[in-house]
Each structure stands twice: as structure tokens, then as C-alpha cells.
Amino acid sequence: MQIEEKLREKAKELRRAIFMMIGANCVGHFGGSLSVAEIMTVLYFHQMKYDPQNPGLKGRDRLILSKGHSAPAQYAAMALAGFFPREELSSLKKLGSRLQGHPNLLSLPGIEANTGSLGQGLSMAVGMALAERLQKEKGRFYVILGDGELQEGQVWEAAMAAANFGLHTITAIVDHNKLQATGPICQRMNIGELRSKWEAFGWHVIEVNGHSIPELIQAFNAAEQNLKGPTVVIAHTVKGKGVSFMESVAKYHNGLVDENQFQQAMAELQ
Amino acid sequence: MESSRVWYGRELLALAKEDPTIVALDADLSRSTMSTFIEQELPRQFFEIGIAEQNMVGIAAGLALNGMKPFVNSFAVFLTGRAYDQIRQVIAYPALNVKLVGSSAGLSDFGDGATHQSIEDISLMRTLPNMAVISPADHVQTKAITNYLARFQGPAYLRISRADTEQIFPDDYRFVLGKVDLLLQGDDLAIISTGTLTATALKAARRMEAQGIKAAVINVSTIKPLDKNDLLKSIGGNRRVITIEEHSIYGGLGSTVAEILIQEKAGYHLKIMGIRDLFGQSGESHQELLNHYQLTEEDLITAATALLSD
Numbered sequence: 001m002q003i004e005e006k007l008r009e010k011a012k013e014l015r016r017a018i019f020m021m022i023g024a025n026c027v028g029h030f031g032g033s034l035s036v037a038e039i040m041t042v043l044y045f046h047q048m049k050y051d052p053q054n055p056g057l058k059g060r061d062r063l064i065l066s067k068g069h070s071a072p073a074q075y076a077a078m079a080l081a082g083f084f085p086r087e088e089l090s091s092l093k094k095l096g097s098r099l100q101g102h103p104n105l106l107s108l109p110g111i112e113a114n115t116g117s118l119g120q121g122l123s124m125a126v127g128m129a130l131a132e133r134l135q136k137e138k139g140r141f142y143v144i145l146g147d148g149e150l151q152e153g154q155v156w157e158a159a160m161a162a163a164n165f166g167l168h169t170i171t172a173i174v175d176h177n178k179l180q181a182t183g184p185i186c187q188r189m190n191i192g193e194l195r196s197k198w199e200a201f202g203w204h205v206i207e208v209n210g211h212s213i214p215e216l217i218q219a220f221n222a223a224e225q226n227l228k229g230p231t232v233v234i235a236h237t238v239k240g241k242g243v244s245f246m247e248s249v250a251k252y253h254n255g256l257v258d259e260n261q262f263q264q265a266m267a268e269l270q
Numbered sequence: 271m272e273s274s275r276v277w278y279g280r281e282l283l284a285l286a287k288e289d290p291t292i293v294a295l296d297a298d299l300s301r302s303t304m305s306t307f308i309e310q311e312l313p314r315q316f317f318e319i320g321i322a323e324q325n326m327v328g329i330a331a332g333l334a335l336n337g338m339k340p341f342v343n344s345f346a347v348f349l350t351g352r353a354y355d356q357i358r359q360v361i362a363y364p365a366l367n368v369k370l371v372g373s374s375a376g377l378s379d380f381g382d383g384a385t386h387q388s389i390e391d392i393s394l395m396r397t398l399p400n401m402a403v404i405s406p407a408d409h410v411q412t413k414a415i416t417n418y419l420a421r422f423q424g425p426a427y428l429r430i431s432r433a434d435t436e437q438i439f440p441d442d443y444r445f446v447l448g449k450v451d452l453l454l455q456g457d458d459l460a461i462i463s464t465g466t467l468t469a470t471a472l473k474a475a476r477r478m479e480a481q482g483i484k485a486a487v488i489n490v491s492t493i494k495p496l497d498k499n500d501l502l503k504s505i506g507g508n509r510r511v512i513t514i515e516e517h518s519i520y521g522g523l524g525s526t527v528a529e530i531l532i533q534e535k536a537g538y539h540l541k542i543m544g545i546r547d548l549f550g551q552s553g554e555s556h557q558e559l560l561n562h563y564q565l566t567e568e569d570l571i572t573a574a575t576a577l578l579s580d
Contacts, residue, residue, distance in 0.1 A: 105335075105364050113335065117359040123325045124360060127332020127340075130317065134290075135336070154356075157325035164320075 003046070007213045010080065011041040015242050016269045017076035021089040021099075024262035028092075031252040033073040035177040035210070035237040036144060042216040043142055044077040052082040055110040059137040062112045062128065066121020066155075067146035067175065068102040069254070074111075075099050083110040119152025121145065122172060126158055129167040140224065143172045148180030150191050156201065162230040163202030170230040171223040172203075175210065177239035181253040198232045210235025243268055271434035272409040275373055278430055279304025281416040282341055286315050289339065292420060295330055296343045297323050302432070303343035303373040323348050327356035327370075334366040339420065345379065346372025346388035346429055350395055361425050362398040369419050370395075370427045375405075376465060376516030377550050377559040378432035387550035388429075393521025395427040396494050402426040402447065403493040405515075405523075407468035408438040411491060414445040422447070431466045431516070433556045438468060438489070448497035452504040456484035459510035459574055462501075464490050464523045467514045467565060474570040485574060490523055498530050510577045512541045514570060516560075519544040541577050543570065 015037050022028030048061035065074050072092065079086045084098070091097040098108040102116025113124045125141040132139055149155060162170050180188055198205045204226045208215040216235070223231035239253070240246025243265045246255075257265065286292040286308050293315045300306040300318070309316040319326040323344055330340040342349065349372045350357065361368045372391050379386040395403045404419075404426060406412040412430060419426055438453065453468070454475050463471040468489045475485040488504045490496065505511060511531065513524040524542030531538040545563050553559040560566055 113331070114360055114364045117355055120324075120328050120356060120360055123328025123356075124332035124335065126325075127329035127334070128336045129332070130329065131333045131336030131338045134293075134314065134338070137336075154322075154324045154328065157320075157322040158328065161319060161322070161325055161329065 004213050007041050007045060010045050011037045011213070012269055014041055014073065014076045014080060016266060017079065017086070017089060018072045019262065019265050019269070021072050021076060021092045022257070023090070024257060024259045027254060027256045029069045029072060029254050030243070030246055030257065031179065031239040031249070031255070032067060032070040032146060032175065032177065034241045034243060034246065035239045036070050036073050036175050037241065038211045038213055038216060039144060039173055039175065039235055040073045040077040042213060042220065044081050046217060047220045048142065052110065055083065059139045061140045061142065064113045064115065064121040064125050064141065064143045065103055066115055066143050067118065067149050068115030070144070071099070071101065071103050074103065078110050084108070118146070118149045119154040122155055122158035122162065125170050126161050126165065126167060129169045130165060132169065139169065141170045143170065145172055145174050147174055147176045147178065147191060148185055150174065150194070151189050159198065159201040159203065166229050168227045168229055171220060172230065172232040174232060174234045175237055176234050177237045179239045179248065179250045179253065181250065183250050194234050198234070202229055204229060204231040205234060206231060207234045207236065210237035211241055271436060273434050274406060274409045274412040274430050275304045275432060277409040277413045278371065278416050279307040281413045283307040283311055285417065285420045286312050289420065290315065291337060292339045292341065293317065293333060294341045294343060295319055295326050297321055297326050297348070299344055299373070302345070303371065305341070305343040323353040324356050327353040328360055330368045331360040331364070331366050334368045339367055339369070341369045341371055343371050343373060345386060346375040346391045347386060350388065350391040350427070354394055358398055362400045365400040365424055367423055368425050370425070371430060372427060373430050374432040375429045376431055377563065378466070378556055380553045380556045380559050383552040384549035389516070389518045389545045389550060390521065391427070391429060392493055392517050392523065393525070396521065396526065400425055402495060403429070404491055405429040405464045405493055406491050407463070407465060407489050408435045410437055410439040410441060410443050411445065414443050415491065418445045418447065429465065433466050435466055436469050438472065445491070448492045448495050448500070450497070450501050450504050451489040451491070452486065453489055454485065454487040456486035457507060458484045459512065459577060460486040460488055460505045460508040461570065461574070462488045462490055462511060462513045462523065462527055464493065464515050466516055470565070470567055470570065471514060474567040474574070477567060478571055478574060483574065483578065493523060493526055496526060501527070501530060502534070509537055510539045510580070512543060512570065512573055512577060514543040514565065516565065517544050519546055539577060539580055541573050543573060
């Protein structure tokens with residue numbers, strides 16, 4: 001299928017942009033940015049309806065990156081989608097930059113919510129979806145959560161609320177890469193079995209390989225067709241995906257890449 | 271005596287009837303915060319969030335991001351304390367149009383004790399960039415401020431007491447953000463008060479007047495952004511100043527006034543009255559707690575007399 005091939009190439013381009021943005025000899029949130037590369041790609045270049053020239057368009061679909069530390073992946077997708085010039089990516093985390101270390105809607109049009117303090121994105125999506133219901137708008141809300149982030153209690157408060165209000169316009173995506181900043185989640189603070197948890201909270205659950213473009217597309221379509229309540233896509237991913245020395249290594253959650261590693265990564269991502 | 275929270279709830283309902291973008295959220299306390307009026311009459315504009323203040327603040331942010339005007343209700347202590355990070359990260363930082371209404375502020379929830387008494391909320395909210403912090407002194411002012419906030423763009427914290435208060439302001443009072451209210455002229459000292467203790471300050475000043483002491487009484491409802499020049503103008507030539515509030519002596523009105531006066535190099539003598547680095551406790555009445563924490567007319571007169579004999 002041609003579209004899948006195009007999206008696969010786009011995901012590669014997005015990964016390269018993440019490296020270019022953070023740069024060699026710099027510390028950055030590589031691991032979780034790489035693990036959401038396909039999720040970002042499918043959302044920005046296939047699934048979501050929006051206009052980069054008019055980021056405030058009424059009734060648009062919205063992405064809330066609740067795991068705000070993966071901002072490099074979102075910035076890369078936004079630059080490739082035309083929200084701002086690609087050259088601006090190199091301003092990441094520089095003083096006065098629109099590309100803050102974590103997303104800030106006041107500085108960068110197209111960012112829908114301020115995230116970075118974990119556990120808060122789903123609550124904001126609940127508020128947005130309630131507002132749109134009152135306003136009779138038809139936008140959809142995609143919230144990307146980290147699996148480590150699920151340790152935050154507020155996520156479950158919001159999960160309860162989304163089901164309580166029957167907010168079928170919300171699709172949560174759990175980037176289930178099994179690692180948090182300091183090690184494997186199952187060893188640091190085990191979040192346990194995810195499917196049954198979300199189901200018990202009243203959500204429709206779909207599990208996919210989070211690096212499979214067709215599986216993601218299928219899951220988002222199924223979520224759209226479910227009018228009973230919110231859907232969560234548990235996306236099984238690999239932290240640091242696409243760069244051999246980073247894959248499933250916790251320290252690249254927010255790690256340093258030297259010149260040689262940078263060159264190696266760029267070569268692997270060609 | 272009138273209930274500020276009832277006047278708040280009624281005014282919010284009236285405003286919401288006119289403006290369908292006004293919505294109220296509550297965390298299972300609507301019958302105490304008085305968001306119950308809007309809940310009963312305009313159920314579409316009310317969201318019960320359950321006992322989850324952090325989620326409630328996040329949901330309010332989402333509503334504001336989609337053009338609604340949310341009023342978030344809970345007890346002051348839970349709203350500002352429990353959800354502090356949420357208020358900081360997703361309301362104040364992106365400067366969203368969310369009104370946070372902290373009810374049962376100060377010691378006014380006398381029976382429930384320290385867990386329910388909010389004596390540090392002004393301090394918490396005042397330190398946040400973009401956040402307006404407002405503390406009305408009576409029901410008339412509460413109504414006027416509620417009305418003002420419905421049109422005010424940006425984050426604001428409104429601090430409401432559970433206690434009934436005497437009317438201080440005239441029925442046609444109009445609130446202006448940042449301006450202080452010079453309620454009584456006097457050139458021996460200035461008493462600066464906020465919230466429920468403005469009534470106390472007025473009574474104390476009138477009693478002192480009988481003793482030949484002329485105290486100015488200045489009500490400060492806008493803790494932030496406070497118009498410094500308006501405050502200094504109201505203090506006038508007074509160099510002896512007392513602040514009094516139903517809040518910790520740290521970070522509240524007293525601190526706000528001190529920060530201003532200390533930088534004026536005009537030799538002010540300042541006494542800060544409030545709750546002295548202690549938690550509250552249960553009591554049988556609000557007045558009993560005010561007596562215990564030395565926030566009465568008598569305490570104010572004693573402090574004024576001491577300051578004047580300095």
C-alpha cells in the first residue's frame with residue numbers, strides 16, 4: 001500500500017529531525033520521542049484534520065502530548081506538517097525559543113495544551129471534549145500518554161471522568177515502551193496489567209504494535225467508530241526505536257549523544 | 271448578616287443565564303460552595319467532577335481552551351493546595367481564562383478543624399505569575415467581584431469565607447481590580463485589612479475614635495495585582511501601619527504590604543496580624559477561633575496602642 005510506504009518514510013524523516021533538533025553532544029529526550037515516531041506520523045500525516053495555516057480552526061482534531069517530554073517528536077511532526085519552518089527546529093530549548101523543553105501553547109501556535117508535569121493531559125482533553133459537546137463541534141482529541149505516566153493518579157481520575165461523561169471523541173494512546181527514566185517500569189513501580197485496568201474504568205481497549213502503521217491506522221479508525229465512550233490504544237513500543245544503541249536502554253530517556261553516536265544514529269535512520 | 275457564598279452562587283447563576291459560555295465545576299461540595307444554584311437551574315452548565323480536585327482543574331483548563339469560562343469550586347484549602355501543581359502548570363502558565371473559587375477560606379469552617387481551614391491559600395496563589403488574587407470583605411463586594419470576573423480575561427483566584435458578614439459596601443458598589451477601599455480616614459495609624467476582618471477593623475477603629483485615636487481603615491480586596499500607588503495614597507501620611515487578615519502571617523496581605531512599604535524608605539512601622547505559623551483547629555464557632563488566634567477588635571486595639579507608644 002502506497003500510503004503506508006509514504007508514512008514509513010515520514011516516520012524515518014521525523015526520527016532524523018529529532019536527532020538534528022537535539023544535536024550531537026547534547027542531552028535530549030531521545031527514547032520516548034523515538035518510541036512515538038509512528039504514532040506521531042500517523043496522527044499528523046494521516047488521521048487528524050487540521051490546518052497548519054490556521055491552527056485555531058474551530059472543530060479541528062487536537063493532539064495533546066501528555067508525556068510532554070517527548071516534545072521533540074511533536075515539534076518534528078509540526079515542522080514537517082508546515083506549522084513553522086524546519087530551520088526553527090534547531091532553536092529547541094534555546095533562550096527565547098518557541099520550542100520550549102516542554103510544549104507551551106502561548107509560544108507555539110498549534111500546541112494545544114501545556115504539558116510536562118505528567119498526568120495532566122487527559123484531564124484537559126476531557127474539558128475540551130465537554131466544551132465541544134456544548135458547542136456542537138465535531139473535533140476529535142488524541143492524548144498521548146507515557147506508560148510511566150500512568151503512575152500518576154490524576155490519569156485515572158481523568159479516565160473515570162471521560163467514561164462517566166461518555167466522551168467518545170477522546171482517543172488516548174499509551175506509548176507502552178516499558179521503561180521509565182530510572183529503569184524498567186515493572187521493577188521501579190509496576191503498573192500491572194493495562195487492558196483490564198482501562199476496561200474496568202469503562203474504556204474500549206485496542207492493543208497494537210505501536211510501530212506498525214497499518215495497525216495504528218486501523219486502531220484510530222475503530223476508535224472513531226466507537227460512539228459508546230472513550231477508546232484507549234495501548235501501543236506496544238520500543239523505547240529508542242530505530243537507533244540500535246538506544247533501543248530499550250533507559251538512560252536515553254533523557255540522555256547525551258556524542259558525535260560518533262550521532263553519526264551512527266543518522267546513518268541507521270537513512 | 272449575609273452569606274458571601276450564597277451571594278456568589280446567586281450572582282454566578284445570574285451571569286450564567288446571560289452567558290452560556292459560563293460553566294461551573296465542583297468536586298462534591300456544591301451545597302457548600304453554592305455552585306448548587308447553577309447546578310439546579312442550569313444543569314447543562316454545571317459539571318460534577320467527583321472528589322478529584324486535580325482532575326477538575328485540568329478539565330477547567332480544557333474547557334477554557336475551547337472558549338468556555340469555567341468557575342472552579344471547592345474549599346480553598348483543597349483547591350489551592352491539592353491542585354497547586356495543576357493550577358500552576360495548566361492554568362497560570364498558559365494564562366487560561368479560569369476562575370478558581372476557594373470557599374470556606376480562613377478559619378470559617380470552624381468545626382472541621384485544620385484539614386479544612388485554609389490559611390495559606392493567598393500565599394500559594396500570589397506567587398504564581400498571571401494569577402489575580404482577590405479576597406472580598408462582604409457579600410456586596412463578593413457579588414460585584416463575581417460579576418467582574420465573568421468579564422475579566424485570565425486566571426483569577428477568588429477567596430470566599432463561609433462566615434456571614436455585615437454589609438460594608440453600598441448596594442451600588444463597583445469593583446475595580448487593583449484599587450483599595452479607603453473606608454475610614456485617620457492620621458494616627460492605618461489599618462489595612464482583607465476579607466472578614468475588614469468589618470473587625472472598622473469596629474476597632476470606631477472604638478479607638480472614642481478614645482481619641484484616629485485610625486484609617488483600608489480594605490484591600492485585590493491582593494494581586496495591587497495598585498501600589500493607590501495603597502500608598504490611602505495610607506497617606508501615616509507611618510504606623512497594621513495589617514490584619516484571616517491567613518498566615520507568611521505570604522498573605524501582611525507580606526504584600528510589607529514588600530511594598532519596605533521599599534519606600536519612608537520609615538514605616540508595620541505590625542502584621544494574622545495566624546502565626548500555626549495550623550487551625552476545631553472550635554465551636556468562627557468567633558471562638560478568631561479569639562483564640564488573637565484576631566479580634568480587642569487584639570487590634572491592643573496592637574494599635576502598642577504601635578502608637580513605640
